[in-house]
Structure formats: structure tokens, C-alpha cells
Amino acid sequence: MRKIIATACCLFFIFADTIAQESLQEKKFLVQKKLILFPINSDGQKYNLDFCAGDFKTYFDLRLASHEDSTDYWVFMDVSKFHGQQVNISGKKNTGLSDGFKLIHQSDEIKTDVPIYSEKLRPQIHFSSKRGWINDPNGLVYYDGVYHLYYQHNPYDWAWGNMHWGHAVSKDLVHWEEMPIVLHPDEMGTMFSGSAVVDKNNTSGFKTGNEDVIVYAYSTNLDKVAQAQNLAYSNDGGKTLQKYENNPILPAIKRFGTNDERDPKVFWYEPNNNWVMVLHEGLGQSIYTSNDLKKWNFESHVKGFWECPELFELPIDGDEENKKWVLSGASGNYKLGSFDGKEFIPETDKLNYLKGKMYAAQTYNNNPDGRRIQIGWGTVDSPGMPFNKMMAFPTELSLKSTKQGPRLHLNPVKEIANLYKSSKSYNDLIFGDKDVNKEIDAVSTPLLHIKTSIEPVTNRKFTILINGYEFNYNLNDNLLNDVFVPLIDYTLDLEFIVDINAIEVFINGGQQVMVIPHDSNQQIPGITFSGKNETLIKHLEIHELNSIW
Structure with a gap:
């Protein structure tokens, strides 16, 4: 009886293992290139996958595209440390997964329609990952x-x-x-x-x-x-x-x-x-x-x-x-x-x-x-x-x-100076009834580092326009847009780091910080000032920046 039970148990586990194997979709590689590429459909179904290379095991999910024409972009796994080894990718069998597995392949380069770091909204002076x-x-x-x-x-x-x-x-x-x-x-x-x-x-x-x-x-x-x-x-x-x-x-x-x-x-x-x-x-x-x-x-x-x-x-x-x-x-x-x-x-x-x-x-x-x-x-x-x-x-x-x-x-950090392409500085400019912007040289790039100190003279409201984004200051309620910013010694000190996709603002020596999303594409690059009556720009620095890439 024990022998029959043992045999039955053995057959059960073999059968269960066979079912488990048959229910898995697998793809095996002998690693010969740096990357494994996966096609992604941004609106597609998520699949849970396992990855194994010798003793190394991990797991992840991704929206695997099932066809080349439904692929929005490609992501990658760096497998260079497994060079010469066999790796296995597996997931629960599914028609869409089976089709997607056919597209997974090895490569030494990321597959992309637009070169990496030159995409429309790619930050050019802030770190972001390739994918x-x-x-x-x-x-x-x-x-x-x-x-x-x-x-x-x-x-x-x-x-x-x-x-x-x-x-x-x-x-x-x-x-x-x-x-x-x-x-x-x-x-x-x-x-x-x-x-x-x-x-x-x-x-x-x-x-x-x-x-x-x-x-x-x-x-x-x-x-x-x-x-x-x-x-x-x-x-x-x-x-x-x-x-x-x-x-x-x-x-x-x-x-x-x-x-x-x-x-x-x-x-x-x-x-x-x-x-x-x-x-x-x-x-x-x-x-x-x-x-x-x-x-x-x-x-x-x-x-x-x-x-x-x-x-x-x-x-x-x-x-x-x-x-x-x-x-x-x-x-x-x-x-x-x-x-x-x-x-x-x-x-x-x-x-x-x-x-x-x-x-x-x-x-x-x-x-x-x-x-x-x-x-x-x-x-x-x-x-x-x-x-x-x-x-x-x-x-x-x-x-x-x-x-x-x-x-x-x-x-x-002071190392921002490593990005300077050109620099201009100005002192004691008056704007309001007078158009001061003619005295400020045009810039050739939206990537900017700007420092300025401003003192209201007879003007309680003024606007600073940077790459099309408005910063409005009102002395009545001391608001810079919607942030309470009191003048210090009757002066507003502002520092801007301007990227393709965002503007960072450091206020009054960095006591307050704002980080603002803003798409500088299709905008006229540079800074302009406007307001009624008189406002004094005590000092203005404009540094054009090179990309970090």
C-alpha cells in the first residue's frame, strides 16, 4: 500500500511539474551581446516575468508589445555580466506573451527612433535615466x-x-x-x-x-x-x-x-x-x-x-x-x-x-x-x-x-560653471515705463542659469518672463506667483536654472526653492521684464548652458 501511495505521489508531482512547465512561456539566450531588448506598448497588458542566470534570479512586470507595429519604445536589461552564460526569461503562457516573446532579442545598442538624450522633453541639465x-x-x-x-x-x-x-x-x-x-x-x-x-x-x-x-x-x-x-x-x-x-x-x-x-x-x-x-x-x-x-x-x-x-x-x-x-x-x-x-x-x-x-x-x-x-x-x-x-x-x-x-x-553647486557656454552681466537697469529688454542681449539657447536682484521703486507689481513662463510679483501681498516671498532689505534675490522641461527657482539666497514644470520647446528663449512705473534691476547675470550629455 505504501509503495502504491509513494508511486502515486511521485506521479502526481511529475504530472504537476509537467503542467507547470507546459503553462510557462520561456525564452532562453546564450548571452553574446550587452543587452536584452523588450518591446513596450504603453497601453498594453502587464505580464509578470521571471529572469534566471545561474544562481541569479529576479522578477519584474512590463507591458510587452505583441507586434512590432504596436511597439511604442524598447527597454533593455544589461546582461553584460552574464556574457557566455545561458539566461532564461519565463512567464505564464498567453497568446499575447507568446507573440511578444518572439520580439525579445539581444543587441549591443538600445533600439530607438530618436537618439537617446535628444528626445523632445529630455532634461539637458538634470540627470534622467535612458529608459x-x-x-x-x-x-x-x-x-x-x-x-x-x-x-x-x-x-x-x-x-x-x-x-x-x-x-x-x-x-x-x-x-x-x-x-x-x-x-x-x-x-x-x-x-x-x-x-x-x-x-x-x-x-x-x-x-x-x-x-x-x-x-x-x-x-x-x-x-x-x-x-x-x-x-x-x-x-x-x-x-x-x-x-x-x-x-x-x-x-x-x-x-x-x-x-x-x-x-x-x-x-x-x-x-x-x-x-x-x-x-x-x-x-x-x-x-x-x-x-x-x-x-x-x-x-x-x-x-x-x-x-x-x-x-x-x-x-x-x-x-x-x-x-x-x-x-x-x-x-x-x-x-x-x-x-x-x-x-x-x-x-x-x-x-x-x-x-x-x-x-x-x-x-x-x-x-x-x-x-x-x-x-x-x-x-x-x-x-x-x-x-x-x-x-x-x-x-x-x-x-x-x-x-x-x-x-x-x-x-x-559651484560646478554649474562647468556648463557655462557664454555669460553676460548687467547692473542698475530700470524697467517699467521704459523698455529695458532692448538693453539685454538675446540668448541662443533655452538652457540658462540666471541670477538677479530686484528692488521695487515706484512699482508694486512686475513680471519676469523666462522662456515663455511668467513669474509675477506683487508687493501688496508679497506673492511670487502663489508663494509668499517677503523682500529682504527691500530686495528680491532670484536665481533660476532653466531646462527644457522645468525651471528651478532659488529665492532670497536659497531660503525658498520652487521647482516648476515648463516645456521650453517652441518658446522664445531668454528673459524679459515688464511692469508699470519703475523697478530697479540692481544686478543681472545670464549664463547660457551646454547640455550635460
């Missing part, structure tokens, strides 16, 4: 002369999903080169946000060669019900990452009763000779400490913040003897206070510097010249394009004294 969606900047770290920008990335769709870690590098913070993806979804979930540190003393024990090991803390998201904290590390200067075999280092425990446990930001706290992690939990930011990056102790919690925590110290007005700590969240909200390595004590109510299309900013802990450099996610849509969203332009953060106390200020 797919990007969001939060992750793992910002400087190592051996290179700035690393990792980021949340869906390489297979225009919309959010399939979270991977994309990767780009730069030597000057303005010219970026996209690199292969470093973290793929696994059995613990998709790859959510995190940070990176250079573990110079090898406290983690991950170092295997001559390079300092870079350690990455990141969240995984499993079906939106479990978010855990994990480690990866790199022994080749950040080019490739290895996931820690004993992940997670912090399992999903729902300490504050929700599934929201994510976005670890880690840094070295010198006074206590240990690591600090700021982690979003519940409706606030939690602080943990560790000696080895693997075992973490909960220390404290600050309520009232959402996602993407940051915690760092800055001098006030450059005075190294007078510093404050900044605790922030994803929306440009922050508090100033003190920090003893375990607890942040707020000394201000919540403050804010941001209006418009930026979110989830992160900073570099270890810039070699000591600057605190920040990159935010520019949430500007790119309709009809094979890519979506961008990174905001890198800014230097500082604390400056105001009549209300010290406040955070953001200023474009």
Missing part, C-alpha cells in the same frame, strides 16, 4: 574621485513599480554617466530607498580586497505588507553590490503599528565612535545605533515626519564653533536642534524650504571639501517619452542667520 521611471535618490556617496548617485528605478515602464536601484556616476556633479543596475528585486521584495557609507575601518567585516568597502543600507518591500532593512556591500568602488547573506538586519516589526518602516539613512557619529541610522517608522523618524552596521539598537523617535529621513550637522554662517543639527523628511520639512548620538532634541517648530516638484532629497555624507551636497527627486512628468522624472540639480546646503533665526539655504 523607464526614476524616483528617490539613494546611496549618495563619494569615493575615489567619483560621485555615486543610486536611485529608485523602474527600468521597464514609464510609471512607478518594479523598484530596482539604478546607478549613475559623475566626477563633477553635473555630467552624469548611467551605469548598470546594482540591486534587483528578490525573494524579500522590491528594492526600496536607502543610503551608503564608506566603512574605512571595516567595522562590518565585509572588506575583501585593497579598496575600502562601501556598505549600503536599503529597505525591501514585500507586497506592501512587510518592509525590512537590509545591507549590501561593494569591494570594487561601488560598481557592483553584493547583498548580505544574513539579511534582513532589521525585520519588519511594525514598532509603531504600521507597515511604514523604510528609507534608512546611515552615517558615522565620531563623538561616540559608532554608526547612526535614521529610519522612517510610523509617522516619524527613528534613531538607531550600531558598532558594526549589522546589529542595531533602537534609541529614540521624533514624531511628525514622513519618509526619507536625513540628519546632519551644519555650521551657522560658516562658524564651526556654532552648529545646529538638521532633521528632515521627504517634503522639504525640517527642524533644527541638538543631537547627542542617540536623541534629537528639536529647538524649532517644523520649517520648510520647498514649493513644487521636488521630493525625497538625500545628501552626501562625505564630500571631500566638507560641503553638504543634496540631490532631490524632480517629480516632473515627461508625457509621451520612454523615460519619466529626473533628479533636481545638486545644491549645497548651509545654515544662515535670519531675523527669525538660522534657516536652511540651498544654492546650486
Whole structure:
């Protein structure tokens, strides 16, 4: 009887396995080229696919086109590291999937009708990925002369999903080169946000060669019900990452009763000779400490913040003897206070510097010249394009004294000068009843960096037009468009970074920041001023910019 049962069970599993195999659509490649290309229909059905190459396994979904003439664009998977190996792509058998699988092929180049970086809405002075969606900047770290920008990335769709870690590098913070993806979804979930540190003393024990090991803390998201904290590390200067075999280092425990446990930001706290992690939990930011990056102790919690925590110290007005700590969240909200390595004590109510299309900013802990450099996610849509969203332009953060106390200020990094193609400056121009625009030279490109200081004389309203976009200021209610902007010493200081698809505005030395979507295509490039009576332009700089590509 046992033999009959055993035989029946064996036959059942063979039969079940056969059915499973027959229900799968598979495509196998012996990797001989750099990329595998997938045709995408933006309005098509989503298919869930598995990818396997030896011990490497991942999964993703995409809107696979079933015919060449229904293909809107092509996306790619970089398989160069699997050269000479067999890889397998599979999904649940379906007529549309079967047709789409016939179009999947290897190539050394991305298939495209329009050259990459020359598309109509492609940002020309902000980083964007070649294909797919990007969001939060992750793992910002400087190592051996290179700035690393990792980021949340869906390489297979225009919309959010399939979270991977994309990767780009730069030597000057303005010219970026996209690199292969470093973290793929696994059995613990998709790859959510995190940070990176250079573990110079090898406290983690991950170092295997001559390079300092870079350690990455990141969240995984499993079906939106479990978010855990994990480690990866790199022994080749950040080019490739290895996931820690004993992940997670912090399992999903729902300490504050929700599934929201994510976005670890880690840094070295010198006074206590240990690591600090700021982690979003519940409706606030939690602080943990560790000696080895693997075992973490909960220390404290600050309520009232959402996602993407940051915690760092800055001098006030450059005075190294007078510093404050900044605790922030994803929306440009922050508090100033003190920090003893375990607890942040707020000394201000919540403050804010941001209006418009930026979110989830992160900073570099270890810039070699000591600057605190920040990159935010520019949430500007790119309709009809094979890519979506961008990174905001890198800014230097500082604390400056105001009549209300010290406040955070953001200023474009000085490296923007590397993009200057031509520059003009003007002083003491009057506009209003007089047309001052004839005195301002025309520009040849919509890519601009503009600085100006304006003083109302007898005019309470004036307009600045940049590439067809109107900025209206009214002294009566102190509104710049819909943002409250008081004059400082009776002067309005404005700085603009103008791209094909967006305008960033830094107000009064960067105390306030606006990020505005604007299509500069088909617009007359340049800046003009208008208003009644008299307004004084104390100073005006116009720098034409080269593309970062």
C-alpha cells in the first residue's frame, strides 16, 4: 500500500511539474551581446516575468508589445555580466506573451527612433535615466574621485513599480554617466530607498580586497505588507553590490503599528565612535545605533515626519564653533536642534524650504571639501517619452542667520560653471515705463542659469518672463506667483536654472526653492521684464548652458 501511495505521489508531482512547465512561456539566450531588448506598448497588458542566470534570479512586470507595429519604445536589461552564460526569461503562457516573446532579442545598442538624450522633453541639465521611471535618490556617496548617485528605478515602464536601484556616476556633479543596475528585486521584495557609507575601518567585516568597502543600507518591500532593512556591500568602488547573506538586519516589526518602516539613512557619529541610522517608522523618524552596521539598537523617535529621513550637522554662517543639527523628511520639512548620538532634541517648530516638484532629497555624507551636497527627486512628468522624472540639480546646503533665526539655504553647486557656454552681466537697469529688454542681449539657447536682484521703486507689481513662463510679483501681498516671498532689505534675490522641461527657482539666497514644470520647446528663449512705473534691476547675470550629455 505504501509503495502504491509513494508511486502515486511521485506521479502526481511529475504530472504537476509537467503542467507547470507546459503553462510557462520561456525564452532562453546564450548571452553574446550587452543587452536584452523588450518591446513596450504603453497601453498594453502587464505580464509578470521571471529572469534566471545561474544562481541569479529576479522578477519584474512590463507591458510587452505583441507586434512590432504596436511597439511604442524598447527597454533593455544589461546582461553584460552574464556574457557566455545561458539566461532564461519565463512567464505564464498567453497568446499575447507568446507573440511578444518572439520580439525579445539581444543587441549591443538600445533600439530607438530618436537618439537617446535628444528626445523632445529630455532634461539637458538634470540627470534622467535612458529608459523607464526614476524616483528617490539613494546611496549618495563619494569615493575615489567619483560621485555615486543610486536611485529608485523602474527600468521597464514609464510609471512607478518594479523598484530596482539604478546607478549613475559623475566626477563633477553635473555630467552624469548611467551605469548598470546594482540591486534587483528578490525573494524579500522590491528594492526600496536607502543610503551608503564608506566603512574605512571595516567595522562590518565585509572588506575583501585593497579598496575600502562601501556598505549600503536599503529597505525591501514585500507586497506592501512587510518592509525590512537590509545591507549590501561593494569591494570594487561601488560598481557592483553584493547583498548580505544574513539579511534582513532589521525585520519588519511594525514598532509603531504600521507597515511604514523604510528609507534608512546611515552615517558615522565620531563623538561616540559608532554608526547612526535614521529610519522612517510610523509617522516619524527613528534613531538607531550600531558598532558594526549589522546589529542595531533602537534609541529614540521624533514624531511628525514622513519618509526619507536625513540628519546632519551644519555650521551657522560658516562658524564651526556654532552648529545646529538638521532633521528632515521627504517634503522639504525640517527642524533644527541638538543631537547627542542617540536623541534629537528639536529647538524649532517644523520649517520648510520647498514649493513644487521636488521630493525625497538625500545628501552626501562625505564630500571631500566638507560641503553638504543634496540631490532631490524632480517629480516632473515627461508625457509621451520612454523615460519619466529626473533628479533636481545638486545644491549645497548651509545654515544662515535670519531675523527669525538660522534657516536652511540651498544654492546650486559651484560646478554649474562647468556648463557655462557664454555669460553676460548687467547692473542698475530700470524697467517699467521704459523698455529695458532692448538693453539685454538675446540668448541662443533655452538652457540658462540666471541670477538677479530686484528692488521695487515706484512699482508694486512686475513680471519676469523666462522662456515663455511668467513669474509675477506683487508687493501688496508679497506673492511670487502663489508663494509668499517677503523682500529682504527691500530686495528680491532670484536665481533660476532653466531646462527644457522645468525651471528651478532659488529665492532670497536659497531660503525658498520652487521647482516648476515648463516645456521650453517652441518658446522664445531668454528673459524679459515688464511692469508699470519703475523697478530697479540692481544686478543681472545670464549664463547660457551646454547640455550635460
